[in-house]
Amino acid sequence: MMVFKETWIVFNRSMRLSLRNPMWSILMLSQPLMYLFLFGPLLKPITAQISQGATTNAYQVFIPGLIVQLGMFGAMFVGFGLIAEYRAGVIEADRVTPASRIALMAGRVLRDVVVLVAQTVLLLLAALPLGLRAPWGGVLLSLVIVALLGATFASLSYSVALITKSEDALAPLLNGIAMPLLLLSGILLPMQIGPTWLQRLSDISPLKHVVTGVRALFRGDITSSSSLWGLFWVILLTAVGLAVGARTFKKESA
Amino acid sequence: MLISQTARMMIEARGLVRTFKTKRGPVQAVQGVDLTVADGEIVGFLGPNGAGKTTTMRMLATLIKPTSGTATVAGCDLAKDPVGVRRRIGYVAQSGSTLPEAIAGDEVVDHARLYGVDKKKAIADGQALFEQLDLPGLWRRQCKTLSGGQRRRLDIVMGLIHDPKLIFLDEPTTGLDPQARANLWEHIRRLRERGATIFLTTHYLDEADALCDRILVIDHGKIVGAGKPEELKQQVSGDAVRLSLADASQAPSVTKVVQELPGAVAVETDGDVVAFRIPKGGSVLPSLLRSIDAQGIELDGVEVHRPTLDDVFLTMTGRSLRDEDIPATDEKEAVA
Numbered sequence: 001m002m003v004f005k006e007t008w009i010v011f012n013r014s015m016r017l018s019l020r021n022p023m024w025s026i027l028m029l030s031q032p033l034m035y036l037f038l039f040g041p042l043l044k045p046i047t048a049q050i051s052q053g054a055t056t057n058a059y060q061v062f063i064p065g066l067i068v069q070l071g072m073f074g075a076m077f078v079g080f081g082l083i084a085e086y087r088a089g090v091i092e093a094d095r096v097t098p099a100s101r102i103a104l105m106a107g108r109v110l111r112d113v114v115v116l117v118a119q120t121v122l123l124l125l126a127a128l129p130l131g132l133r134a135p136w137g138g139v140l141l142s143l144v145i146v147a148l149l150g151a152t153f154a155s156l157s158y159s160v161a162l163i164t165k166s167e168d169a170l171a172p173l174l175n176g177i178a179m180p181l182l183l184l185s186g187i188l189l190p191m192q193i194g195p196t197w198l199q200r201l202s203d204i205s206p207l208k209h210v211v212t213g214v215r216a217l218f219r220g221d222i223t224s225s226s227s228l229w230g231l232f233w234v235i236l237l238t239a240v241g242l243a244v245g246a247r248t249f250k251k252e253s254a
Numbered sequence: 255m256l257i258s259q260t261a262r263m264m265i266e267a268r269g270l271v272r273t274f275k276t277k278r279g280p281v282q283a284v285q286g287v288d289l290t291v292a293d294g295e296i297v298g299f300l301g302p303n304g305a306g307k308t309t310t311m312r313m314l315a316t317l318i319k320p321t322s323g324t325a326t327v328a329g330c331d332l333a334k335d336p337v338g339v340r341r342r343i344g345y346v347a348q349s350g351s352t353l354p355e356a357i358a359g360d361e362v363v364d365h366a367r368l369y370g371v372d373k374k375k376a377i378a379d380g381q382a383l384f385e386q387l388d389l390p391g392l393w394r395r396q397c398k399t400l401s402g403g404q405r406r407r408l409d410i411v412m413g414l415i416h417d418p419k420l421i422f423l424d425e426p427t428t429g430l431d432p433q434a435r436a437n438l439w440e441h442i443r444r445l446r447e448r449g450a451t452i453f454l455t456t457h458y459l460d461e462a463d464a465l466c467d468r469i470l471v472i473d474h475g476k477i478v479g480a481g482k483p484e485e486l487k488q489q490v491s492g493d494a495v496r497l498s499l500a501d502a503s504q505a506p507s508v509t510k511v512v513q514e515l516p517g518a519v520a521v522e523t524d525g526d527v528v529a530f531r532i533p534k535g536g537s538v539l540p541s542l543l544r545s546i547d548a549q550g551i552e553l554d555g556v557e558v559h560r561p562t563l564d565d566v567f568l569t570m571t572g573r574s575l576r577d578e579d580i581p582a583t584d585e586k587e588a589v590a
Contacts, residue, residue, distance in 0.1 A: 093351035
């Protein structure tokens with residue numbers, strides 16, 4: 001299939017460029033690392049309380065939130081790179097080739113997912129000496145969820161970037177979306193400890209269910225309804241994200 | 255007969271219209287453009303900023319869809335087979351085509367591979383084009399380290415890498431210094447020797463004049479004139495002739511002689527200078543000078559100027575191409 005070959009070509013080009021300038025990927029990782037070292041210890045004494053006795057391992061509660069956060073924020077800002085490519089004329093040059101429009105997006109999204117998974121693995125390794133313990137199966141499945149989440153947010157970010165074509169529009173837009181998503185997802189603290197109205201509000205956010213799912217996976221409850229719902233939501237999000245992205249890349253103004 | 259004629263046309267567009275939605279309402283950037291470009295021609299699209307040149311070119315290169323109208327480009331129907339068009343054309347955009355951080359050769363090879371050229375051939379062809387376009391030793395250089403002229407030639411390499419039959423060049427020399435421009439013109443002329451057809455946009459008259467076999471003048475989204483540079487210039491009422499007199503008091507008698515010349519128009523007297531326009535100024539000059547001499551009038555100097563494309567543009571549109579305050583449609587805003 002041509003589209004796979006073309007995706008591979010675009011992926012290779014993007015990956016080569018990312019590796020030439022790895023600072024950005026390193027900077028994106030520094031944020032969750034700071035949370036890990038500067039916020040994580042605060043959770044230790046209250047873990048049993050906030051997890052309502054499900055675990056006493058603070059990092060089993062906290063790390064799932066952090067990797068979902070990384071999946072979201074790590075991929076959310078890739079649109080800035082696309083605007084830079086647009087300004088340099090690269091997108092236009094890509095679009096005059098006979099290559100599939102979907103491949104032009106998919107190759108870039110694939111690069112973002114690979115970078116993201118590498119960042120996540122580094123984050124997990126850094127959490128090991130702090131006392132993170134989790135079953136292999138749960139961690140692997142969580143990595144898949146993070147990868148899918150990354151693909152979703154990367155596609156959406158590219159889509160918005162192509163429509164706005166301006167960093168000035170993209171930055172406040174992304175931040176405006178990111179803040180409520182972060183606060184309502186229970187990434188930092190589980191939503192169960194909040195008042196009922198806040199819990200109900202957070203139930204609307206699919207990300208909250210994803211975080212709850214990844215927490216269950218880290219406890220080893222792979223077949224629990226929480227993990228299955230988490231998987232369901234992330235797959236649905238990915239389908240929507242990729243469809244929106246593909247549509248924008250296909251559209252004439254892209 | 256009809257088929258063979260069509261086959262020799264690289265571009266045939268009929269009634270191309272493009273309307274952009276903007277905050278201030280719809281703007282018709284291109285208002286019914288018909289054009290044909292024959293195989294092997296260099297055709298220039300001349301017009302001020304915002305005249306619809308780039309929009310028309312982007313439509314022909316499959317980057318935006320016409321609001322209405324049809325076109326056959328490089329033998330493929332624009333609406334039905336855009337992928338076929340893309341395979342056969344090269345497009346060099348005004349904005350460039352490479353990322354500043356990327357390695358020049360890598361960008362060329364990846365671009366070629368998106369056309370289905372295999373890696374080995376892409377490297378061989380790319381390096382050969384680097385030689386031809388005066389970019390020796392720059393294959394492994396970061397794009398941002400290249401000069402403006404080199405970067406532009408790199409864009410052209412990107413556009414040529416799959417050996418297209420038809421090449422679109424959007425404002426190829428904008429922003430280059432005079433030497434780099436002249437050098438690039440040389441390269442563009444050589445592209446034709448490879449058998450390529452070239453369609454370029456420019457708002458430089460000298461560029462259109464120096465490069466193009468044929469010029470299409472576009473203004474406010476409509477083609478207002480077309481022809482060879484020489485033909486277009488002849489449409490302007492002749493050459494400009496200036497006679498400088500030794501004695502200003504003799505100006506009325508010279509004016510009288512000039513006014514009797516068949517074809518002389520726009521006769522103006524300014525002190526000791528008599529200026530007028532006349533077709534084929536060079537050939538009427540000898541007899542004119544004899545009759546002035548016969549009246550015992552002494553001349554200080556004679557100048558004959560061939561009309562420039564600037565004069566052509568002025569005649570066709572009523573304004574100069576050099577007017578910078580032409581209200582331009584902001585195409586980027588409009589596209590979004």
